[in-house]
Amino acid sequence: MEHTSLLERFLRGAALTLVVIFFMFPIVWIFMMSFQTNETILRIPPQLVFEPTLANYTALITGKLTTAAGTLDIAFMRNLWNSVFLSVTSVAVALLLGVPAAYAFARHKFRGSEDIAFTLLSFRFAPALLVLLPLTLYFQKLGLANTYIGLIWVYQLICLPLILWIVRGYFEDIPADIEYAYRIAGHSWFATFRKIALPLAGPGIAAAGLLAFIFAWNNFVFALVLASADKQPVTVGALAFITSSGIQYGQISAAIVLSITPTLALALYAQRYLVEGLSLGAVKG
Numbered sequence: 001m002e003h004t005s006l007l008e009r010f011l012r013g014a015a016l017t018l019v020v021i022f023f024m025f026p027i028v029w030i031f032m033m034s035f036q037t038n039e040t041i042l043r044i045p046p047q048l049v050f051e052p053t054l055a056n057y058t059a060l061i062t063g064k065l066t067t068a069a070g071t072l073d074i075a076f077m078r079n080l081w082n083s084v085f086l087s088v089t090s091v092a093v094a095l096l097l098g099v100p101a102a103y104a105f106a107r108h109k110f111r112g113s114e115d116i117a118f119t120l121l122s123f124r125f126a127p128a129l130l131v132l133l134p135l136t137l138y139f140q141k142l143g144l145a146n147t148y149i150g151l152i153w154v155y156q157l158i159c160l161p162l163i164l165w166i167v168r169g170y171f172e173d174i175p176a177d178i179e180y181a182y183r184i185a186g187h188s189w190f191a192t193f194r195k196i197a198l199p200l201a202g203p204g205i206a207a208a209g210l211l212a213f214i215f216a217w218n219n220f221v222f223a224l225v226l227a228s229a230d231k232q233p234v235t236v237g238a239l240a241f242i243t244s245s246g247i248q249y250g251q252i253s254a255a256i257v258l259s260i261t262p263t264l265a266l267a268l269y270a271q272r273y274l275v276e277g278l279s280l281g282a283v284k285g
Helices: 002-033 055-062 076-107 113-125 128-142 148-173 176-184 189-200 202-217 221-226 234-241 249-269 271-279
Strands: 064-067 070-073
Touching (some): 002 249, 055 076, 076 148, 113 148, 128 148, 249 271
16 A cells, blocks of 8 residues: 555656646746847757847847847837736726625625626627727727727726626625624624625635736737837737847747736735635535
8 A cells, every 4th residue: 555655646746747847848948048049049959058148138128129130129118017007007997896896796686687797797708809990999089099098998898807707706605694793783884895795705806806917917909909009018019029130039038038027926926815715615514
């Protein structure tokens, strides 16, 4: 039995190692490419031993991209700031609107509530290309085209349904008797929502906010069509590295490393809340 147990642990460890290598290899390879020149990257066979360079990161930070066709001005750091601003603001607005709405759908059943909730969720089903043309026309008439407010508004199609449906499930898992007991003590429904429901559903709200932030950060189509270069996020700004003299693989790799750093740092910081939130209500007594 002991020999079998050791063998099982060895096989489990080997399988886990292979899975980690499989999923981490692209990230490690991109990280290595960010310290190489185009000539080194395009060598066949690829070289694991090379002389690292910071030229790619220097080009991104200074905004000067040197190519065979000359020096180009790029606005990657502004694109990075746009991503941070748009994602944080969009998630904040979605939490402000979605959390009370999720509580209302979870606690107050009214006629048509399920239909309204499903309609909001259906925004996640529809592909972005389906709504881009009418959105573009409406935004031009309303003066919202190429504005941060317009982008934050359209980002609600990404964040709000996600937060609404995820947080609604957490509120439904909270025993209603706890809130009833607090209400009997003479407290208002808003005080019950603020002091009882929100703290109990806090991990779930944090998990939903983090997932919404990642989806907003990775959005490409809306910002590509509805905004100009000075308001576009990094997902669109990376197109600047496809130049007439070729694709700048080193700068693209450095841009990927810098663009995933905020989401990675946020995920690591909120890892405890994410795991607790995603497992909340998984086991019911």
